[in-house]
Amino acid sequence: MNSIETEVVVVGGGPGGYAAAFYAADHGKKVLLIEREPRLGGVCLNRGCIPSKALLYATHMITEARESAKRGISFQDPTVNLDQLREWKNGIIQKLSQGIAGLAKRRGVEVIQGRGYFDDGQTLRVETEEGQQFVKFEQAVIAVGSQSALPKAFDLGNKRIMTSRGALEIEDIPEKLLIVGGGYIGMEMGTVYAALGSKVVMVEAMEGILMGADKDLVKPVVTQAQETFEEIRTQAKVQKMATQGKQILVQMEHDGEAREELYDRVLVAVGRKPNCADMGLENTQVQLDDRGFIQVDDNMRTNESKIYAIGDVIGGVMLAHKASKEARIAVNHILGDNLKPESFIIPAVVFTDPEIAWCGLTESEAKQKDIPVKVAKFPWAASGRALSFDRTEGMTKLILDPDSERILGVGITGPNAGEMIAEGVVAIEMGATAEDLANCVHPHPTLSETLMEAAEVFYGKATHVASPKRK
DSSP, X not given: OOEEEEEEEEEOOSTTHHHHHHHHHHTTOOEEEEESSSSSSHHHHHHSHHHHHHHHHHHHHHHHHHHGGGGTOOOOXXXXXXXXXXXXXXXXXXXXXXXXXXXXXXXXXXXXXSEEEEEETTEEEEEETTEEEEEEEEEEEEOOOEEEOOOGGGOOSOTTEEOHHHHTTOOOOOSEEEEEOOSHHHHHHHHXXXXXXXXXXXXXXXXXXXXXXXXXXXXXXXXXXHHHSSEEEESEEEEEEEEETTEEEEEEEETTEEEEEEESEEEEOSOEEESOTTSSGGGSSOOBOTTSOBOOOTTSBOSSTTEEEOGGGGOSSOOHHHHHHHHHHHHHHHXXXXXXXXXXXXXXXXXXXXXXXXXXXXXXXXXXTTOOOEEEEEEGGGOHHHHHTTOTTOEEEEEEOTTTOBEEEEEEESTTHHHHHHHHHHHHHTTOBHHHHHHSOOOSSOSTHHHHHHHHHHHTOOSSSOOOOOO
């Protein structure tokens, strides 16, 4: 029996897993990193965040070229070489993955490619191509992530019915594409395919798209999508799919009316499920909730004292930066930091056109929880920078405590909102007030100064908008 002993074993090499492995190694721990895929980086790098943002950037060039005609600059219609587009996208993934592997080597983190299975609370069996290896560990961190959920009713074994993984391969540009689910994955991929020329129909069972964000932030995205998509149907339900020749026959109900329609491809983006099945967790004290996610305490520790879990596999918002933060919380506890970790602010970004970003308390959450707040908004129609590139549909809003005037939440809609939201995170984490933000000089003309002017709106003294003065 091939057996290895280590202080820390991390199962899963995504943004949570490799962050945990590297952080533990930086603090002198002997670390093994187990990854079943050929490349490190997890779903985010290989089949999620990075390739989707690369495709969004590439296809946005098409949109910008078309829009430039009204400025007196015209281009010929673009020609799309899908093979070259895929090669460029995959090159980015390869470069980043090699970079992570290089960082692991320099830190002395041993990487084993294989599938991890817990024989008990201190033994991990790793199944590799060369055979089995048994790892005796002092602590383990589970960071195996999640995968796209595909309801059985839609799983026909037909590659024309895609999850996000298949959609990112861009095998062709379907003439008619149905997207089931109006969350961030559906909206981002819809943006890509619509720019490439597909007639996109989006179906969402809820009353609106991007339900996690405030409606006023989502409104400009809906307006833009209604122009670029063929149709957006809310409160609509897909009931059945079937293969019909080289197309997919879809039965759905919308506005009380039954419909049958043919599509060249269907993207199912209705959520994700944890990857913790068939890991041998039943041989440990690790507990799962009723949806199959691993239960942890504030230190990311499971009911099995030697095993921690982080990232998508524990549920909550499924974001790479959340997993990376949880990696540090878990490792700090392994290192002996027994202080109860404070809550932290997790920013969210949807890379649609325009982008939406928010952090902290949202206005809708405040209403649901009956938390008294004041809201200050600065419209980008009053931003010289937004006017300079014809993107005045955006908005910056602050959610404020009415008594202390502390910033509780920030929301931004518009180009580069994702790059700007970090200032909101800093403001909330540092306990900044609207006055603090208003007094910070921002460069002009930039989109960042909309944060300063939103704070000035709160006091009724914004330079570029007329608003009632506060009493």
